[in-house]
Every structure is written in structure tokens, then in C-alpha cells.
Amino acid sequence: MGRRLAGLFYHRPKLQLGALLAAPMAWLVLLYLGALAILLITAFWTVNPLSGTVIKEFSLENFEELVNVPVYREIVWRTVRTAVLVTLTDAIIAFPIAFYMAKVAGRRGKAILVIAVLMPLWSSYLVKVLAWREIIAEHGIINWGLGPLGLHGPGEGLVAVWLVFTYLWLPYMVLPIFAGLERIPNSLISASEDLGASPFTTFRRVILPLVFPAVVAGSIFTFSLTLGDYIAPKLVSNEQFIGTSIFASITNNQPFAAAFALVPIVIVIAYLGVARRLGAFEHV
Amino acid sequence: MRRDVHSARTAWLIAAGLVAFMLVLAGCGGGSSSSTGGGGEGEGGGGASGELQKLGKGEGEVNLISWAGYVEPEWVKPFEAKTGCKVNDKVAGTSDEMVQLMETGQYDGVSASGNATARLWAAGQVSPVNTALVPNYKTVFADLKEQPYNTFEGVPYGIPHGRGANLLMWNSEKVKPAPDSWEITMNPKVAAKYKGHISQYDDPMSIAEGAIYLKAHDPKLGIESPYELTEEQFNAAVQLMKEQKANVGEYWGSAEKQIAGFANGSNLVGTTWQYQYFALKGEGEPMAASPASQGFLPKEGATGWSDTWMISSKAKHPNCMYMWMNWIIEPKVNAEVAEFFGEAPAQELACEHTKNPNFCKEYHAEEPAFWKRVYYWQTPLAECSEGGPEECMDYNQWVRAWTEIKG
Numbered sequence: 001m002g003r004r005l006a007g008l009f010y011h012r013p014k015l016q017l018g019a020l021l022a023a024p025m026a027w028l029v030l031l032y033l034g035a036l037a038i039l040l041i042t043a044f045w046t047v048n049p050l051s052g053t054v055i056k057e058f059s060l061e062n063f064e065e066l067v068n069v070p071v072y073r074e075i076v077w078r079t080v081r082t083a084v085l086v087t088l089t090d091a092i093i094a095f096p097i098a099f100y101m102a103k104v105a106g107r108r109g110k111a112i113l114v115i116a117v118l119m120p121l122w123s124s125y126l127v128k129v130l131a132w133r134e135i136i137a138e139h140g141i142i143n144w145g146l147g148p149l150g151l152h153g154p155g156e157g158l159v160a161v162w163l164v165f166t167y168l169w170l171p172y173m174v175l176p177i178f179a180g181l182e183r184i185p186n187s188l189i190s191a192s193e194d195l196g197a198s199p200f201t202t203f204r205r206v207i208l209p210l211v212f213p214a215v216v217a218g219s220i221f222t223f224s225l226t227l228g229d230y231i232a233p234k235l236v237s238n239e240q241f242i243g244t245s246i247f248a249s250i251t252n253n254q255p256f257a258a259a260f261a262l263v264p265i266v267i268v269i270a271y272l273g274v275a276r277r278l279g280a281f282e283h284v
Numbered sequence: 285m286r287r288d289v290h291s292a293r294t295a296w297l298i299a300a301g302l303v304a305f306m307l308v309l310a311g312c313g314g315g316s317s318s319s320t321g322g323g324g325e326g327e328g329g330g331g332a333s334g335e336l337q338k339l340g341k342g343e344g345e346v347n348l349i350s351w352a353g354y355v356e357p358e359w360v361k362p363f364e365a366k367t368g369c370k371v372n373d374k375v376a377g378t379s380d381e382m383v384q385l386m387e388t389g390q391y392d393g394v395s396a397s398g399n400a401t402a403r404l405w406a407a408g409q410v411s412p413v414n415t416a417l418v419p420n421y422k423t424v425f426a427d428l429k430e431q432p433y434n435t436f437e438g439v440p441y442g443i444p445h446g447r448g449a450n451l452l453m454w455n456s457e458k459v460k461p462a463p464d465s466w467e468i469t470m471n472p473k474v475a476a477k478y479k480g481h482i483s484q485y486d487d488p489m490s491i492a493e494g495a496i497y498l499k500a501h502d503p504k505l506g507i508e509s510p511y512e513l514t515e516e517q518f519n520a521a522v523q524l525m526k527e528q529k530a531n532v533g534e535y536w537g538s539a540e541k542q543i544a545g546f547a548n549g550s551n552l553v554g555t556t557w558q559y560q561y562f563a564l565k566g567e568g569e570p571m572a573a574s575p576a577s578q579g580f581l582p583k584e585g586a587t588g589w590s591d592t593w594m595i596s597s598k599a600k601h602p603n604c605m606y607m608w609m610n611w612i613i614e615p616k617v618n619a620e621v622a623e624f625f626g627e628a629p630a631q632e633l634a635c636e637h638t639k640n641p642n643f644c645k646e647y648h649a650e651e652p653a654f655w656k657r658v659y660y661w662q663t664p665l666a667e668c669s670e671g672g673p674e675e676c677m678d679y680n681q682w683v684r685a686w687t688e689i690k691g
Contacts (some may be wrong), residue, residue: 007581048406049407049666049678049679049680050402050403050663050665050678050679051403051406051407051408052384052403052407053382053406053407065684069684069688071687071691072544073686074691133544134548135550137549138548138549138550139549140547140548155480155533155550156533156534158552177533234537235541237352238529238532238533238534238690239691240687240690240691243546245687248687249378250384251378251381251383251384252380252383252384252679252683253680253683255296269367
């Protein structure tokens with residue numbers, strides 16, 4: 001039986017490929033694309049204002065509301081702004097760490113640093129956000145440290161959201177940059193020095209262009225993760241983001257939530273388009 | 285190069301094919317689910333399955349949705365031992381969440397507040413209750429029976445659980461003098477003193493708190509019920525809440541979040557429920573609320589709730605649910621529930637079983653006149669009640685306004 005089956009597959013390479021890919025393709029199509037398709041369809045439905053029951057009739061109402069009510073534009077703009085800010089901050093913080101790991105640290109030091117960067121990913125996301133909630137609280141460590149100087153920490157709010165996201169997604173920025181830097185041969189840096197370039201010029205004209213696609217690759221993580229998150233903003237601020245608005249609508253108006261969920265998808269697709277142009281997908 | 289173009293085209297074709305396939309599949313799915321769920325879409329669908337006629341044997345378990353503090357081991361364990369119905373409880377933070385959980389059809393019952401009951405009924409999510417199968421119902425306070433939030437078209441749809449007012453709570457060490465009015469959170473000038481330390485419930489129902497404040501302090505607006513607002517009254521309340529935002533430190537969506545905020549000192553004053561107040565006091569935090577002798581009410585009155593246990597129209601364990609509804613208003617149990625949570629019991633006979641002999645007096649359980657100053661949560665509807673304004677702002681407008689208030 002087994003041999004006959006093997007024989008059947010041996011002469012039919014297409015069947016072989018089909019059998020191999022059937023399970024992952026089913027997963028991708030049914031669970032991933034299927035969910036997206038349902039989301040897209042639901043976005044055109046509405047709800048009965050009293051009962052909250054979904055009315056399955058085509059309508060552009062949700063999109064009109066998204067475009068016409070100023071508060072939603074503001075929420076989208078705030079979310080994008082935060083995502084960009086978090087991405088830039090992470091890039092600035094991650095670069096020196098990654099550079100040290102890739103070019104300066106010895107073998108042992110490198111291993112320890114990689115583990116140190118990965119370590120936060122081993123603990124629960126929620127624990128980390130809740131820890132931050134305590135850090136920025138009125139009686140938290142920030143105010144404890146700043147108190148004697150007559151200063152007061154940021155408390156809950158946009159600044160707290162920015163701090164927490166920057167902390168949460170930092171490893172996702174460090175690792176791609178580290179990988180990108182490791183691929184740059186040291187001889188290129190030596191050659192640049194031999195030709196008389198200052199360290200800054202070497203950085204600007206040799207290292208940065210070579211590692212830039214890796215930075216862009218890392219930014220895809222930090223940007224899209226910030227764009228979609230709803231738990232951290234809820235826990236450390238009162239500000240509404242795309243994610244928190246979707247979460248709030250899910251309980252009383254799923255079609256509107258679905259329509260709103262398409263906004264970050266469109267933004268991320270646009271972002272991926274830009275990232276592709278910047279070469280993020282070429283060697284990483 | 286040509287090969288690349290060719291493979292790209294193939295990839296697009298595959299992708300397009302997949303999307304088309306999914307659309308067809310989703311279309312079928314949508315169609316079939318709309319035909320099964322269609323029963324509830326008419327006006328006031330009511331329970332499609334009708335009420336239970338005869339109580340049978342327990343099914344071994346019951347799945348509940350409740351407010352924090354309603355389903356506690358103290359009275360759940362004896363219930364399980366007596367009936368053999370294992371209780372699985374899901375705590376919800378808001379009425380919207382309760383409505384959505386009920387839509388899943390996985391729950392047998394819910395402790396719904398007045399801003400959820402009408403919606404659950406209109407969506408056909410709940411069944412009428414055959415009160416003959418709930419012997420303890422006879423001695424429920426008369427002014428809790430046949431109310432617009434638990435009886436529809438003359439048919440009872442639930443069993444009253446208890447009632448109370450939402451509290452104004454403050455940190456007695458930091459907030460002095462003790463407030464006796466919502467002014468401390470609602471009047472921008474007074475609230476500015478506690479800027480960044482005010483705690484407000486994250487729910488459209490909070491707009492009603494603004495309306496109660498305006499009812500007392502801006503009589504020109506002519507507000508009667510804080511849930512039946514004309515456009516002008518509504519806009520004034522929304523404006524007030526927008527001004528309040530500058531002073532709010534935290535909008536809380538779950539009891540745990542608020543408890544943590546008060547415990548770590550970030551929050552000093554705000555709206556709360558009895559559950560958080562007693563939990564914080566239990567931990568030795570310096571919390572205070574309007575005195576029990578005033579029914580916890582600041583001078584303007586307060587929003588409140590009169591909650592109802594409703595049975596799902598899709599209940600898989602209806603017998604256990606009926607046993608639960610009878611159990612929760614058993615005199616001894618209802619006394620325990622009321623004292624644990626800090627609310628007025630629904631059961632008349634519960635007053636004889638409270639540990640504190642004056643409990644019912646302190647919570648005004650037997651004084652219908654007192655409850656006139658407590659505005660039970662209800663769903664804002666476009667059609668106002670008789671004698672009210674001509675046209676009212678409906679719940680969707682409340683929800684949108686709440687998003688705009690938070691900015």
C-alpha cells in the first residue's frame with residue numbers, strides 16, 4: 001500500500017507538491033484570507049440601533065462615518081504619529097546596541113547581548129505593560145526618583161504610551177539591524193578608513209547605506225505592531241487609538257469595527273510598499 | 285525577465301482566485317446565519333422559544349455572565365452542592381460587553397442592567413421568565429416587579445437581583461473637605477483642583493452623570509430623565525463631559541483597573557461601584573463615599589442600577605438557570621449577596637437574614653420614595669416615554685458622543 005502510494009506520487013510531481021502544500025495553504029486561505037474577506041464584507045453591513053443585531057445589507061454608512069466624523073481622523077492621525085515616533089526612537093536606541101553587538105563585542109559578549117535582547121520576549125506582554133503602569137504611577141519609581149528634584153513624571157498619557165511601545169518593540173528593531181550589520185565585512189570599514197574617511201563619513205557613506213534595508217525591515221515590526229495594539233494604550237492612557245476604537249466598537253457595532261479595521265490594513269500595505277522601494281525585502 | 289512577468293501573473297491569478305473563492309464562501313455563510321438568526325430582527329422579537337413550562341432535572345452546569353461581585357464562592361458553592369449545577373461565570377465590564385457575550389449563544393443567563401435588557405429583548409436573545417417556576421419571586425419588592433426595564437409587552441423577562449446607586453468615591457486623606465456633590469468631578473472649576481486624578485467610568489452611560497449634574501445646576505435646560513435627552517440637553521451634557529476630560533486621570537473599564545488606580549495613588553476621586561469601594565476599604569485604603577445614611581447619594585442624586593437575571597433564548601441549561609434565578613433571591617442568599625456587594629436586596633424577606641440588623645434600613649431597601657433619586661441605567665431610545673420630550677437622542681448617538689468626548 002505504502003509502496004503503491006509512493007509510486008503514485010513519484011510519477012506525478014504536481015500531485016506531490018499539492019499534497020505537501022495542501023495543509024499550509026488551507027490554513028492560509030481559510031483562516032487568514034478567509035477572515036480578511038469576512039472582515040471586508042462585514043464592513044459594508046450595519047446594525048439595528050436598538051437591538052444591536054447586524055443588518056446584512058450593503059451600505060456605505062460606516063465608511064461615511066469614518067470619513068466625516070472628525071474624531072476618527074484624529075484617532076487615525078494620533079495612531080500613525082505615535083507609530084512613527086516609536087519607530088524612530090527604537091531605531092535610534094537600537095542602532096548603537098546592534099553596532100556594539102555586531103562589531104565590537106567579543107564572541108561571549110555577543111552571545112550574552114543577544115540573550116539579553118531576547119530575554120524580554122520570554123515574559124508575557126501583559127506583565128510588561130502592567131509593570132510600566134506601576135512604574136509611571138503616582139507612587140511609582142519615576143516619581144520617586146524625580147521627587148527630590150522637584151519634578152514630576154509624565155503620568156498616564158501619550159508620553160507613557162510612547163515609552164511603553166518603545167520598550168516593548170525594541171528587540172524587533174535590534175535584531176534585524178544586528179543581522180544587517182553582521183553582514184557588512186569589516187574589510188569595507190577598514191578600506192574606508194585607509195582611504196582617509198573620518199569615522200563619521202564611514203558611518204554615513206558606508207555603513208548606513210548598507211544597513212538601511214535592515215532598519216526599514218525592523219521598522220515594519222515597530223510600526224505595524226504599534227498601529228494595531230490596543231491593550232497598552234488602554235492600560236497606560238486614556239487616549240484613543242485605532243486599536244482601542246475598534247475594541248470599543250466590537251461590543252456594540254461590529255460592522256463599524258470591521259470598517260475601522262480596514263484603515264490600519266491600508267496604512268500597513270502603503271508602508272510595505274514604501275519599505276519595498278527602500279529595499280527592505282532584498283537581502284534580509 | 286519574461287519568466288518573472290509570467291510567474292507574477294500566475295501569482296496574481298491565484299490570489300484573485302482565492303479571494304473570489306472566499307467571497308463565495310463568506311456569502312454562503314452570511315446567508316445561512318442570517319436565516320437562522322432572523323427571528324430576532326423584527327420589532328421586539330421576544331424569546332423565540334417561549335418560556336419554560338415545567339422545571340426538570342438540572343443539566344449539571346450553568347454558564348453565567350455577571351457583574352463583578354455577583355457570583356461569588358460564598359453562595360455559588362452551596363448552590364452547586366444543592367442542585368448539582370456547576371456554575372461557570374464570566375465577569376463583564378460593561379453592558380455592551382454583556383450584550384455581545386449573549387449573542388454568542390454560549391451562555392444561559394446574564395445579570396443585565398437596564399441599559400442592556402431592552403436591547404437583549406429586542407434582539408431576541410432572552411426568553412420570558414415563567415415566574416411560577418421561581419417560588420421566591422412572590423416576595424420580591426413590588427416596586428421592582430413589572431418595570432419597563434424587566435417587563436416587555438406585559439411579560440416578565442427576568443428576576444430582579446438587587447439595586448443601588450453608583451457611588452462618588454474619594455481618598456479621604458487627600459480630598460478635603462469631603463465632597464457632597466458631583467461638582468467635584470463635573471464642575472470644571474472645582475474639578476481642576478484634582479486635575480489628572482479623577483476617575484470616570486469608561487462607558488457612554490457616564491453622559492447621564494453629566495445630565496444629572498446639569499439637571500440640578502442648570503434648570504433652564506429642563507432635564508427630567510438623564511436618559512431621555514433632547515438634542516439641546518444632550519449637547520450640553522456632552523460639552524460638560526468634554527470639559528471634564530481635561531481633569532480626568534483615568535477612564536476605567538474594569539473594576540480591577542480602577543482598584544489598582546486608587547491603590548497606587550494615581551486616582552483620588554471618581555465614580556465607582558460598591559464592589560471597588562469595599563474591596564479598597566478591605567485592603568485598608570483610606571476610601572470614603574457619601575454616607576450610607578444618605579444612601580451613598582451626593583446631593584444631586586446618582587445614576588444607579590436595578591439588575592435583572594435574564595435567561596438566554598438559546599440556553600442549553602434552562603433548568604439550572606431557573607434554579608439559579610430562584611437561588612439568587614432566596615432570602616438568606618439574597619441577604620448575603622446584598623451585604624457582600626453593598627446594595628439593597630431585591631427580596632423582601634432578605635431583610636430578616638442580614639448580618640447587620642439595620643442593613644435594609646441603611647440601604648433604604650424598603651423605601652420606594654428614596655429610589656426616585658436614583659436614576660437606573662436604561663437604554664436611551666429615540667422614542668421617549670410618555671410625557672417626556674418629543675424626540676430623544678438614541679444609544680448610537682450616545683456611543684458616538686462618548687468617542688468624541690474621549691477625543
